[in-house]
Amino acid sequence: MSTSLGRGLACSALAIAAASTAPAEVPRVATDIAPVHGLAARVMDGLGTPDLVVTPGASPHEYAMRPSEARALQEADAVFWIGAELEPWLEESIGALATDARVVELLDVEGITTLEFREGATFEGHDHEHGDDAGHDHDHDAGDHPGHEDEAEGDHAHAEDDHADGDHGSDHAEGAAHVESQGDGAHADHAVDEDHDHAGHSHEGIDPHAWLDPGNAGIWLDVIAEELSALDPENAQTYRDNAAAGREEIAAAVADVEETLSAAGGVGFVVFHDAYHYFENRFGISAAGAISLSDASDPSPARIEEVQETIRDLGVACIYSEPQFSQSLVATVSDGTEARAAVIDPLGFELETGPGFYPALIRSIGESIAGCASS
Incomplete structure (x- = not known):
């Protein structure tokens, strides 16, 4: 056998061995809002980065997707989103674009805390309910969320958003709801009378801002890890280890916020819109009222007077x-x-996206509340 032939056979053998040991392809993941993106990024840390569908700073209640965001849904192996209660427009888009993806609606996950929308401009007299006492015990098929533990700690994490624009277009993009065909800008919400629903977003029933309860985020970390483990068994241990580390990071953030709020003492406050019920419930504080029914409506003069x-x-x-x-x-x-x-x-519009996003979000809200209280 010639030397050159021997070298050729050796190279071929090495190439075959390398191919046989090549790592499995990490699943493509699409998420709706930055807090969910942060949780997914924490679980995927070191392996990949999820895509973010709703641009940071935009209202998730009504949104026009960019073509690159529509592609992210179409190419996704898994989609994690809060649910139609927050983003009614996204349900149709997921159905049209993410046809081959595992789709997890996080508000439907078993074991999380859900709270009802508070009614009226002022909230005094509303009871704070937590966990099973809240009257919303979500049942789901265990096969949809393999390995999920109901007793997950009250922790959670946030993720890094590097949005990769693929070269191939979407077969469904032209017909999918809320895909913006020209330009890459997300449009702003239009103010409407607060007595009417905005783009189908009702303010009755379950409050969808459930990501502001760190306990929910901790449960979601485990759900994301198990879904990705099912798609990518080779990296299952990494996903689970990352979720566990994320829960610890969230627990540390919760402890910091508890200390920060305790040092600031009690303070009466009013919020722009009623988005913080879960945060208040978790940390034992309570807003006196909200200026607007939602971030997508202008308050009536009567509501403003009542808040004043x-x-x-x-x-x-x-x-x-x-x-x-x-x-x-x-x-x-x-x-x-x-x-x-x-x-x-x-x-968390001003926060850096990535694996550390969620703990930073919880800390930033606590610091803002305490900062006003002590000023």
Whole structure:
């Protein structure tokens, strides 16, 4: 056998061996909002990065997807989203585009805490309910979420969003709901009268802002890990280890927030819209009311007057606005009162996406509330 032939056979053998030991392809994952993206990114840390469908800073209640975001759904092996209660428009898009994906609606996961929407402009007298006491015990087929433990700790994590734009287009994109065919910008919400639903988004029944309970996030980490393990058994241990580490990181964030809020003492506050019920419930605080019914509607004059009366009657110290919305409403409501204005954000618009997003989100909300209370 010639030397060159021997070298050729050796190279071929090495190539075959390398191919046989090549790592399995990591599943493509699409997520709806930044908090869910953060949880998925924590589970996938070191292996891959999920795609984010709703641009940070945009309202998830009504959104026009970019073509690249529609492709992310079409190419996904798994889709994790809060559910139609938060994003009614996304249900149709997932059905049209993510036809081959495992789809997990997180509000339907067994064992999480769910809370009802609070009614009216002011919240005094509302009971805080947690876990099974909340009256929402979600049942689901165990096969849909393999290995999920109901007793998961109250922890959770957030993820990094590097959005890869593929070269191939979507066969369904032209016909799918809410795909923006020209340009790459997400459109803003249009204000509507608060007595009407906005784009099908009802403010009755289950409050969908469930990601602001760290206990829910901890459960979701395990669900994401098990779904990805089923798709990618070779990396199953990594997914599970990452989920466990994410729960520990969230637990540390929860402890920090508890200490921060305890040091700040009690404070009466009003929020821009009622997005923080889960956070309040978890940390034993309570908003006095909300300026707007939702982030997609303008409050009526009667609602503004009712909130102003509550601020004066209860001696409310802080009014929390959100960075992506007009501050003029906050100024109007605070006029003639002693309340101070501060900013909190349930979606973490200004936070860096990635595996550490979720603990940072929980800490940022706690610090904002405490900061206004102590100023």
